[in-house]
Amino acid sequence: MPITAPSPWHRGEIAMQTAAGVAERMRDVGSRVVRSFMPEQHRQFFAQLPFIVAGTVDANGDAWATFLTGRPGFVRSPDATTLSVERTRDPLDPADAGLADGAPVGLLGIELHTRRRNRANGVIHRDNAAHGQAFEVAVEQSFGNCPQYIQLRDFAFVRDASAPSPSAPVALDVQSPRLRAMIERADTFFVASYFDREDGHRQVDVSHRGGKAGFVRVSDDGALTIPDFAGNLFFNTLGNIAANGRAGLVFADFETGDVLQLTGDAQVLLDSPETAAFQGAERLWRFVPRRVVLREDALPLRWTFRREGWSPNSLMTGDWNEAAQRMKAAALADAWRPYRVSRIVDESDVIRSFWLEPADGAGIVPHAAGQHLPVRVTLPGETKPLVRTYTLSVGPADGVVRISVKREGRASAHLHDALKVGDIIEARQPAGSFTIDPFEARPAVMLAAGVGITPMLAMLRHVVYEGLRKRRVRPVWLIASARTLASRAFAAEIDALARSAEGAGGAVNVIRVLSDPRGAQLKRDYDVSGRIDMDLLTSFLPFNDYDFYLCGPGAFMQTLYDGLRALNIADARIHAEAFGPASLVRLPDRGVEIRPMRPPATEAVPVRFVKSQRDAQWTPASGTLLELAEACGVETESSCRGGTCGTCRTRIVSGAVSYSSEPAFHVDDGEALICCARPAADTEAALQLDL
Numbered sequence: 001m002p003i004t005a006p007s008p009w010h011r012g013e014i015a016m017q018t019a020a021g022v023a024e025r026m027r028d029v030g031s032r033v034v035r036s037f038m039p040e041q042h043r044q045f046f047a048q049l050p051f052i053v054a055g056t057v058d059a060n061g062d063a064w065a066t067f068l069t070g071r072p073g074f075v076r077s078p079d080a081t082t083l084s085v086e087r088t089r090d091p092l093d094p095a096d097a098g099l100a101d102g103a104p105v106g107l108l109g110i111e112l113h114t115r116r117r118n119r120a121n122g123v124i125h126r127d128n129a130a131h132g133q134a135f136e137v138a139v140e141q142s143f144g145n146c147p148q149y150i151q152l153r154d155f156a157f158v159r160d161a162s163a164p165s166p167s168a169p170v171a172l173d174v175q176s177p178r179l180r181a182m183i184e185r186a187d188t189f190f191v192a193s194y195f196d197r198e199d200g201h202r203q204v205d206v207s208h209r210g211g212k213a214g215f216v217r218v219s220d221d222g223a224l225t226i227p228d229f230a231g232n233l234f235f236n237t238l239g240n241i242a243a244n245g246r247a248g249l250v251f252a253d254f255e256t257g258d259v260l261q262l263t264g265d266a267q268v269l270l271d272s273p274e275t276a277a278f279q280g281a282e283r284l285w286r287f288v289p290r291r292v293v294l295r296e297d298a299l300p301l302r303w304t305f306r307r308e309g310w311s312p313n314s315l316m317t318g319d320w321n322e323a324a325q326r327m328k329a330a331a332l333a334d335a336w337r338p339y340r341v342s343r344i345v346d347e348s349d350v351i352r353s354f355w356l357e358p359a360d361g362a363g364i365v366p367h368a369a370g371q372h373l374p375v376r377v378t379l380p381g382e383t384k385p386l387v388r389t390y391t392l393s394v395g396p397a398d399g400v401v402r403i404s405v406k407r408e409g410r411a412s413a414h415l416h417d418a419l420k421v422g423d424i425i426e427a428r429q430p431a432g433s434f435t436i437d438p439f440e441a442r443p444a445v446m447l448a449a450g451v452g453i454t455p456m457l458a459m460l461r462h463v464v465y466e467g468l469r470k471r472r473v474r475p476v477w478l479i480a481s482a483r484t485l486a487s488r489a490f491a492a493e494i495d496a497l498a499r500s501a502e503g504a505g506g507a508v509n510v511i512r513v514l515s516d517p518r519g520a521q522l523k524r525d526y527d528v529s530g531r532i533d534m535d536l537l538t539s540f541l542p543f544n545d546y547d548f549y550l551c552g553p554g555a556f557m558q559t560l561y562d563g564l565r566a567l568n569i570a571d572a573r574i575h576a577e578a579f580g581p582a583s584l585v586r587l588p589d590r591g592v593e594i595r596p597m598r599p600p601a602t603e604a605v606p607v608r609f610v611k612s613q614r615d616a617q618w619t620p621a622s623g624t625l626l627e628l629a630e631a632c633g634v635e636t637e638s639s640c641r642g643g644t645c646g647t648c649r650t651r652i653v654s655g656a657v658s659y660s661s662e663p664a665f666h667v668d669d670g671e672a673l674i675c676c677a678r679p680a681a682d683t684e685a686a687l688q689l690d691l
């Protein structure tokens, strides 16, 4: 009978894993990755280090983190469950009290010049014969850590490793400018935390945290706010904090050898609105220091930042400035905001990209990949602005606004012909429900025709970014067609994305289709001539379970949709973005409950437009509520006029509306897409719209 190893996770860690939705996965992983002995590799690793980081707990139950330094070899591993550390006790170090005989300790071995790191937690044994100059750790937990968020630095000793610091420690106030200056420029720190198990055994951990310089925010009251990025999902530190609310932090000035140690109270913030505003943050935690000790020149080591030494993972994260700008922008969600055109790029002979920057001092609200940007332009000689929606061809992590516009119709022709770098246009918060989940394991098949490539590009950027960040890229098939080589957009960008995904073990398969391949070379410029149809799909796609994403002209999408449904692909697996009023006619899955539509009114219904204080009488001949509003001179905004873009979304003050079929754009109860809504029959309350 197989013996199941006990789970190494305690209730705090399990609570954090549950909140992250990974508790079940980590239950199996735990006993495999957390070992009670050190593998040979770890033992050798500790023996080559010039410093380790220790987490300890003092008599008051306060956690402290500190550096223990020595010439390589000062840590050795005589056997697989023992680390012996040659290092004289330092009473000036506030963490030293917790390095007594019998005390639990957390150790982290880390090489800043290779990004390797390993953890070993256990209990200290001191032999009186060593006279406080060495101790051993009986290792209870040993595990490796991934090399993320570690900036590359090379070390050098500046004095005898055993010589004490020439400076006395200084107790700092939590609001000290010195503390703020040191933390605000730090890109690295270490955190000690602990958990008292039910059997009375204390488990101490110490771990590394890294990000862009300034990733730790210091508030005026001295409290620190720290983003928690994607990691190994163990949640050792945050699990300890969730359980007992104590932590100890240590920052090093790598150039001067100064060490700043803080102990205090910590709290995990699982639902702060700032989490979404901080690029890459999955949650935040807050630390309020109670004691702060600065030890100048405490380290006999100095480090130099290596050229190109930034961790790619750190560079994928945001900063507090950007987060504040995003919070400001979120407050302007429903407003038309001015954007300055910063760059214009021709992507093909018909598609032009416009890069936009907010011109009102607020930041960019992260959108969902695949969404569109409502844009308002007033054409020369006209007074009423036109509203159009253009797909954002970037992902949320790109931190920029880029719309890619095909020349077709008056508004897009105006953008192509008249808009210059430096001009201002107005835009509102991105909208749309044609989006992708980058973390889904099922492969995605993106089918794009013509300018339908724009949301697919945004989705692909998002899938690759998140895949690189989490080290698992969702498999993607991108099948994109264009009429000619000259009308194909984004070929080089898509190629580069596919290559970067390869580096992370991802599979992005791109099939380029040209309907008119004259002047193009097979393999070099395209893979298939003709159109995207079911024959092409079945010849390229291996048999598998996929999510399909369709974007292109109405007929293209309807044909593919019908073809996929005929192959028994579930309706729920087919996602589609329709441009304009030609929205897709769907065949619901068998057994799926269809939300009953309210029947439309068949007789005259009074309608009140509340903001403009106009009353009108709707009759079946009036058409949609948008048409009625326009006929009454009520100010409205619309773009697709077919229920796909959301521009006409209007709050229903009272009454109810009816649609002939479910609009593609989802609105909440209490809202109406007036471009395709009519008054509902049999409602008791009069219909009043917030227009």
Ligand code: FES
Residues within 6 Å of the ligand: 637, 638, 639, 640, 641, 642, 643, 644, 645, 646, 647, 648, 649, 665, 673, 674, 675, 676
């Ligand atoms: S105008 Fe596009 S949904 Fe109504």
